[in-house]
Amino acid sequence: xxxxxxxxxxxxxxxxxxxxxxxxxxxxxxxxxxxxxxxxxxxxxxxxxxxxxxxxxxxxxxxxxxxxxxxxxxxxxxxxxxxxxxxxxxxxxxxxxxxxxxxxxxxxxxxxxxxxxxxxxxxxxxxxxxxxxxxxxxxxxxxxxxxxxxxxxxxxxxxxxxxxxxxxxxxxxxxxxxxxxxxxxxxxxxxxxxxxxxxxxxxxxxxxxxxxxxxxxxxxxxxxxxxxxxxxxxxxxxxxxxxxxxxxxxxxxxxxxxxxxxxxxxxxxxxxxxxxxxxxxxxxx
Amino acid sequence: xxxxxxxxxxxxxxxxxxxxxxxxxxxxxxxxxxxxxxxxxxxxxxxxxxxxxxxxxxxxxxxxxxxxxxxxxxxxxxxxxxxxxxxxxxxxxxxxxxxxxxxxxxxxxxxxxxxxxxxxxxxxxxxxxxxxxxxxxxxxxxxxxxxxxxxxxxxxxxxxxxxxxxxxxxxxxxxxxxxxxxxxxxxxxxxxxxxxxxxxxxxxxxxxxxxxxxxxxxxxxxxxxxxxxxxxxxxxxxxxxxxxxxxxxxxxxx
Numbered sequence: 001x002x003x004x005x006x007x008x009x010x011x012x013x014x015x016x017x018x019x020x021x022x023x024x025x026x027x028x029x030x031x032x033x034x035x036x037x038x039x040x041x042x043x044x045x046x047x048x049x050x051x052x053x054x055x056x057x058x059x060x061x062x063x064x065x066x067x068x069x070x071x072x073x074x075x076x077x078x079x080x081x082x083x084x085x086x087x088x089x090x091x092x093x094x095x096x097x098x099x100x101x102x103x104x105x106x107x108x109x110x111x112x113x114x115x116x117x118x119x120x121x122x123x124x125x126x127x128x129x130x131x132x133x134x135x136x137x138x139x140x141x142x143x144x145x146x147x148x149x150x151x152x153x154x155x156x157x158x159x160x161x162x163x164x165x166x167x168x169x170x171x172x173x174x175x176x177x178x179x180x181x182x183x184x185x186x187x188x189x190x191x192x193x194x195x196x197x198x199x200x201x202x203x204x205x206x207x208x209x210x211x212x213x214x215x216x217x218x219x220x221x222x223x224x225x226x227x228x229x230x231x232x233x234x235x236x237x238x239x240x241x242x243x244x245x246x247x248x249x250x251x252x253x254x255x256x257x258x259x260x261x262x263x264x265x266x267x268x269x270x271x272x273x274x275x276x277x278x279x280x281x282x283x284x285x
Numbered sequence: 286x287x288x289x290x291x292x293x294x295x296x297x298x299x300x301x302x303x304x305x306x307x308x309x310x311x312x313x314x315x316x317x318x319x320x321x322x323x324x325x326x327x328x329x330x331x332x333x334x335x336x337x338x339x340x341x342x343x344x345x346x347x348x349x350x351x352x353x354x355x356x357x358x359x360x361x362x363x364x365x366x367x368x369x370x371x372x373x374x375x376x377x378x379x380x381x382x383x384x385x386x387x388x389x390x391x392x393x394x395x396x397x398x399x400x401x402x403x404x405x406x407x408x409x410x411x412x413x414x415x416x417x418x419x420x421x422x423x424x425x426x427x428x429x430x431x432x433x434x435x436x437x438x439x440x441x442x443x444x445x446x447x448x449x450x451x452x453x454x455x456x457x458x459x460x461x462x463x464x465x466x467x468x469x470x471x472x473x474x475x476x477x478x479x480x481x482x483x484x485x486x487x488x489x490x491x492x493x494x495x496x497x498x499x500x501x502x503x504x505x506x507x508x509x510x511x512x513x514x515x516x517x518x519x520x521x522x523x524x525x526x527x528x529x530x531x532x533x534x535x536x537x538x539x
Contacts, residue, residue, distance in 0.1 A: 161398055164391070164394065164395060164398060165398070167386075167387065168387075168395050171384045171385065171386055171387065172382060174378075174382070175382040177365075177366040177367045178366070178370055178382075179395045179398060179443075179447075180368075180398070181367055181395075182367050183367065
């Protein structure tokens with residue numbers, strides 16, 4: 001039972017991990033703590049819900065849309081909401097992203113109401129049995145997707161000129177300009193990429209949890225905590241932190257009570273902050 | 286950005302009557318300087334005289350209150366820093382500013398990324414490694430783990446990777462051990478011989494004047510002297526001005 005719970009926890013954790021990754025990406029490139037990150041996930045979930053469930057479009061058509069739309073919103077977020085306040089006091093920027101979170105979340109509520117919607121599994125078929133552990137196919141799809149995406153992102157950041165620009169901007173924005181890099185444009189693209197990753201996570205997560213307009217904030221909090229536990233600013237830390245939170249969630253939900261999930265998530269955060277404040281994978285800027 | 290052919294007789298870089306306000310203080314009052322194609326020009330002055338502010342104004346990263354800056358005969362008003370770099374201004378910033386979490390090779394590649402066609406970058410990197418063999422030895426090392434002198438060489442190599450038409454160096458000798466200072470000036474002298482156009486900003490007036498063709502001296506935000514470096518080096522006023530007249534330094538950080 002333990003391994004079964006852990007495996008499905010890893011699947012949920014994969015989604016948290018991706019959201020945390022995007023969150024950290026925005027922090028690294030723009031020094032912005034984006035409280036609206038969870039809303040990018042929700043946008044993708046509702047795109048998937050409307051197109052796949054309501055309109056009956058096939059997943060292969062829906063997935064690109066569910067990634068693209070948050071990416072566009074992410075890009076617009078940087079241009080319209082963030083850029084005017086870049087360089088302002090940290091609290092100003094935080095307030096602006098909280099404001100955006102409220103606007104996006106309420107917009108979703110106006111359109112879709114507050115009720116939860118169920119989303120069909122991404123892949124049909126009976127659970128697989130691997131070495132005595134019963135694993136839903138869904139979990140395998142999620143885990144495999146995350147591995148592929150993580151490898152793809154690593155390749156993107158190391159090998160492509162976009163990735164190189166992004167890394168330069170993350171390390172030193174002023175000096176990146178001296179390399180001829182258009183820093184504002186790179187940050188906007190970073191927002192788009194980060195929102196696209198969040199969108200991808202949304203599609204993976206939709207069949208696992210009920211889709212609802214209020215999900216953005218709890219998902220943001222999970223991924224924020226995942227990023228802190230992993231070592232704020234570290235990509236690998238965000239991934240591992242997300243997986244840990246996912247597994248912890250699932251184990252607590254089964255062995256203790258699903259009401260205590262948040263309690264244990266925060267307990268983990270407190271323990272890390274007390275005994276290893278730099279996180280599991282300390283990040284040096 | 287299309288590189289434009291320089292208009293005959295006009296300097297590559299020209300700064301006229303430049304004034305800049307910085308945090309409520311008039312950091313520059315009246316700075317002028319010019320750099321011609323193929324020339325090595327030094328901008329010298331005490332700490333706080335306004336040298337770095339002048340460089341920031343040239344790169345459009347501070348607001349200009351008055352005056353005019355022309356690169357290749359064209360006003361730089363409204364041209365963003367990264368566009369000026371793409372137009373051919375290479376910068377070795379104060380404090381080196383290498384990308385610490387990237388390797389030496391990655392730092393050099395970033396210097397070429399927006400400026401040099403991919404096919405040419407390899408050949409330029411070979412030249413940079415010839416100029417700074419230590420960078421070749423440390424090419425896979427993270428830049429943050431290099432010594433100050435090595436980081437300075439990396440910052441210079443990184444700027445050269447962009448094949449700059451004008452190379453701006455801000456205090457390259459600052460904070461370095463004497464043997465590295467000598468080495469940096471040797472390299473600068475070598476660059477002069479390759480006819481790279483250079484504007485060197487330095488507190489180390491004597492060493493700068495020894496290798497420059499011409500020099501401008503700024504004090505309290507004003508160009509107070511200019512001329513051939515070989516003439517200035519013998520000027521008694523220069524010697525007097527660069528032994529640290531702390532009472533005349535402006536209070537803002539340069």
